[in-house]
Amino acid sequence: MDPKLGRMTLKEWVAIESDSVQPVPRFRQELFRMMTVAADTLQRLGAHVTSVDMGSQQLPDGQSLPIPPVILAELGNDPTKGTVCFYGHLDVQPADQGDGWLMDPYVLTEVDGKLYGRGATDNKGPVLAWINAVSAFRALEQDLPVNIKFIIEGMEEAGSVALEELVEKEKNRFFSGVDYIVISDNLWISQRKPAITYGTRGNSYFTVEVKCRDQDFHSGTFGGILHEPMADLVALLGSLVDSSGHILVPGIYDEVAPLTEEEINTYKAIHLDLEEYRNSSRVEKFLFDTKEEILMHLWRYPSLSIHGIEGAFDEPGAKTVIPGQVIGKFSIRLVPHMNVSVVEKQVTRHLEDVFSKRNSSNKMVVSMTLGLHPWIANINDTQYLAAKRAIRTVFGTEPDMIRDGSTIPITKMFQEIVHKSVVLIPLGAVDDGEHSQNEKINRWNYIEGTKLFAAFFLEMAQLH
Amino acid sequence: MDPKLGRMTLKEWVAIESDSVQPVPRFRQELFRMMTVAADTLQRLGAHVTSVDMGSQQLPDGQSLPIPPVILAELGNDPTKGTVCFYGHLDVQPADQGDGWLMDPYVLTEVDGKLYGRGATDNKGPVLAWINAVSAFRALEQDLPVNIKFIIEGMEEAGSVALEELVEKEKNRFFSGVDYIVISDNLWISQRKPAITYGTRGNSYFTVEVKCRDQDFHSGTFGGILHEPMADLVALLGSLVDSSGHILVPGIYDEVAPLTEEEINTYKAIHLDLEEYRNSSRVEKFLFDTKEEILMHLWRYPSLSIHGIEGAFDEPGAKTVIPGQVIGKFSIRLVPHMNVSVVEKQVTRHLEDVFSKRNSSNKMVVSMTLGLHPWIANINDTQYLAAKRAIRTVFGTEPDMIRDGSTIPITKMFQEIVHKSVVLIPLGAVDDGEHSQNEKINRWNYIEGTKLFAAFFLEMAQLH
Structure with a gap:
């Protein structure tokens, strides 16, 4: 060869x-x-x-x-x-x-x-x-x-x-x-x-769409009197995870496999130079300070990431638009023994709760577009x-x-x-x-x- | 002609x-x-x-x-x-x-x-x-x-x-x-x-950039151990306005001209068929129910609109990315006698407060990219x-x-x-x-x- x-x-x-x-x-x-x-x-x-x-x-x-x-x-x-x-x-x-x-x-x-x-x-x-x-x-x-x-x-x-x-x-x-x-x-x-x-890990990929109408608005002409879809969406996405990376969806951790002493030992056996890892990742500080915590949060605990928003203004420059219809995208990495369809129900119920408390006149639709098992x-x-x-x-x-x-x-x-x-x-x-x-x-x-x-x-x- | x-x-x-x-x-x-x-x-x-x-x-x-x-x-x-x-x-x-x-x-x-x-x-x-x-x-x-x-x-x-x-x-x-x-x-x-x-109305257009690094991450490889820029940004944008359209930046209403009886009468004199206005706007429900409230919130009270996010995933489909660096965009419509540079200080201080409470290791930069007087x-x-x-x-x-x-x-x-x-x-x-x-x-x-x-x-x- x-x-x-x-x-x-x-x-x-x-x-x-x-x-x-x-x-x-x-x-x-x-x-x-x-x-x-x-x-x-x-x-x-x-x-x-x-x-x-x-x-x-x-x-x-x-x-x-x-x-x-x-x-x-x-x-x-x-x-x-x-x-x-x-x-x-x-x-x-x-x-x-x-x-x-x-x-x-x-x-x-x-x-x-x-x-x-x-x-x-x-x-x-x-x-x-x-x-x-x-x-x-x-x-x-x-x-x-x-x-x-x-x-x-x-x-x-x-x-x-x-x-x-x-x-x-x-x-x-x-x-x-x-x-x-x-x-x-x-x-x-x-x-x-x-x-x-x-x-x-598995993955549940969600979209949450908030719609006022299928056309955008001008923020001068309509700013101040609308339930703006972006305000709703930002509140919905902001309700998912706290600043320590903890997922806020009720019940989401219920089925995560309990951590055993034996499992902890497998993480201890792995050589991971945290300093090198941080440098090669070009990340100033992780959420956790020990090798074991970092490995466990990458492998055996779920995580939630917000990927982006479709339908809003995403270009360089300063457009004064009120997007009429926006789709937020996020996903949860699943671990044993979380179940895809249980997670789908938990996330949907949580977002519906948060949305209903806003008394918004917009329409919200939650969809799980991918559900992959751990x-x-x-x-x-x-x-x-x-x-x-x-x-x-x-x-x-x-x-x-x-x-x-x-x-x-x-x-x-x-x-x-x-x-x-x-x-x-x-x-x-x-x-x-x-x-x-x-x-x-x-x-x-x-x-x-x-x-x-x-x-x-x-x-x-x-x-x- | x-x-x-x-x-x-x-x-x-x-x-x-x-x-x-x-x-x-x-x-x-x-x-x-x-x-x-x-x-x-x-x-x-x-x-x-x-x-x-x-x-x-x-x-x-x-x-x-x-x-x-x-x-x-x-x-x-x-x-x-x-x-x-x-x-x-x-x-x-x-x-x-x-x-x-x-x-x-x-x-x-x-x-x-x-x-x-x-x-x-x-x-x-x-x-x-x-x-x-x-x-x-x-x-x-x-x-x-x-x-x-x-x-x-x-x-x-x-x-x-x-x-x-x-x-x-x-x-x-x-x-x-x-x-x-x-x-x-x-x-x-x-x-x-x-x-x-x-x-x-005037307008103050803001960008708020949150940066972990100048490269994106894969949510499988890094999800769970990062202060994710999108989580920070969504929290920052979510702190700006409540579901009733009220701006949450401290002091923002201080300089708004007081409402006089005479001014209220000018709104009363205007013919506005709310039903027709709602239909032509194709909006199911506004934040307010009376003609006077609607006109006042369009003309003589400030409003805040979130326009979008640059640097996140904004395409159709399901990309499992953790954006490394994102820029949120929003603007505030200003009314007499709000002052552009006072508003700039108030917004910057507010976002700095919210961000510091998150203990995030990311970098945040707030900029007012346009400041236009009422x-x-x-x-x-x-x-x-x-x-x-x-x-x-x-x-x-x-x-x-x-x-x-x-x-x-x-x-x-x-x-x-x-x-x-x-x-x-x-x-x-x-x-x-x-x-x-x-x-x-x-x-x-x-x-x-x-x-x-x-x-x-x-x-x-x-x-x-």
Whole structure:
């Protein structure tokens, strides 16, 4: 395998603007192109590739958009070998150079050993590292130590639309021979020490719309006599979380798993240099001062973030508008054993209470637009032990055993539908900036990650 | 005068995207083109036209943009006649068809006698009505009853940048012979009954920036351990006004002029059909139930509107971002005898108080980006009486004597610098939707408005 070739393919893949979050035809076309390019790459590797038509998606505004196909691919079907299925996604979060990127987000740019570009670490780089590992065996003309399957989608950032139905349908076909499932869609907790992830948070994404009329007002002509939708919305959003990060929705903490002494000890075992973490995050001060509190609030407690407002004045300058209709957006990261539909009811009831106390004549509509379950695994499963050994071989160190505060809904889904052990083996460093401006993957992580996957194939062969 | 010709010119003028609010080079070029087109029109009318270079404008981000020229024009200088100066502006608020316009906002479109287009009523239509009135005398080969001056600018919606310096400079030159100043940059209070305006509210426009870092975060990776800027900002904005529209900034009402019995009577005299007003506004319920309360809260009490947030997620879809740096925007409409710099101090102190109680590690910066004084006139000045008579002649009715809740800073400025009586003679109907989607001027208002200005010239000649 030529690592330069791997980087060139990453450059090609990053150049495709496969944004699944903004529901516009242009990005959907890019997503389809992305899936075609990936299918071609796997075919050239000798895989048997199926691109599954996923139909189309009905948006809240009535618009219908096609869903990019899911790639199911297979390499080898030796019944004497174990079968490892790799899940990845090739869609990305929105990126716009004007939002603070130092370069065109869709042109992979190397600076000081860092490969900058939207999707570089989330998740195009890791998908390619797995492909590179397979192609290394091919280049060396060695048999693959395990049978390999791929399931690659293009809607992860938009909530893996329609994927669950597909996995359910393929449960006894594509997934029937699968022994283990590997995902590499999160980050280490440090810049240099690898990790294995055994749990992820879920996510409930809410919109709260406040409407006076479907047209804006001029603040000179109407300011002073209206129940202004923005005043209502700001009060609603302000009722959700206090300045210490505590969520104010009644009952929201009721189902959070109680904290045990044993669990506390797992956090103590993790090396986290808070000073380095704060510096690499470029955050002056966190809500908490100890390593244990920080890890627990990222992994095992829920959090609420307010993302923004649609329909208000969001440009530079000074527009004297009273927006007629605004949509607030926030989400709650869920942890075991919170339940998505209970949270939906709690949030809706809370917002209705707050709104009714305002005696506003506006209309309020609360919607949960995404509901993704939290996930937790058994870290004594065999593939966890294999992954640990592969990490020792490539990096010469024990991995951090971590959870992830992000949501990778497919983990929970595989566990519940396919009933196979799922492991998350992240490749990216803590400062990769997934979902934000100047996302990158380190050249070192990309190359060592490729080696790690190859070593993991060999360890998995030992298991069988 | 051919009224069709007047409408065709309005179509041409509306087609120029002279947006002064969004500080981008493309719109500035359009503004310059707008001023050139207007100067040409005035020259063809026989006016002596000067386009005054206004230099350039330094934006907060360091960018420099040229300011469109101000047109000073003169028609006639007969010392036996009075001299009336007309102020108008040819810049417009932002307009984007995707925001809910039923047509391209820059293509004047007639539907049921309504001429839709950005700037149709604010302020291109009224400027053209005045020009049409002058050209009517020309077409009839009659002498103008008065000497006419024009001062026409292109930065009104952006706070009339640099205009005050120009008026100060021209005080003893261009303005030396001026007896009266007429502005037509607001609306009637009804759909059919004309009005004269003797007061306007001022405006203090604020930005409050909350910054953690200049890069966004992923809510999975950082949600739960940050002082999130959006949570701070929502709390700050939520502390400004209560659900009854009462402003919560301490001391803000201290300098509001006390309400007299005589003043209450002026509101009682105004005909306002609340039911019709509510229907034409398409508002289900106002904050107040009586005509007097509504008029007072639009004209003689301050109001606070929250306009929006820059830097947060404002697109359709569900992005799980924690914005790293956000800017909230709100403004307070000021009334006699509130003072701009006192208000600036009160708001800044209040936000600093609220922010310090949150113990947030973020940085907050409050800025007043515009500060415009309220204005009030003596309604017994001679030109007020002349305008009343002209209205009786053209419309056969007494005008509503009203104030305007909007800010027309030039009124206060003319009064204070030029020391001449200023009158506001609006032409547009209450439902014209200035600053909002589907702005329009009625064909009837545009034509009768032209007649009204012609009648006003004749009445002014009588005065002299």
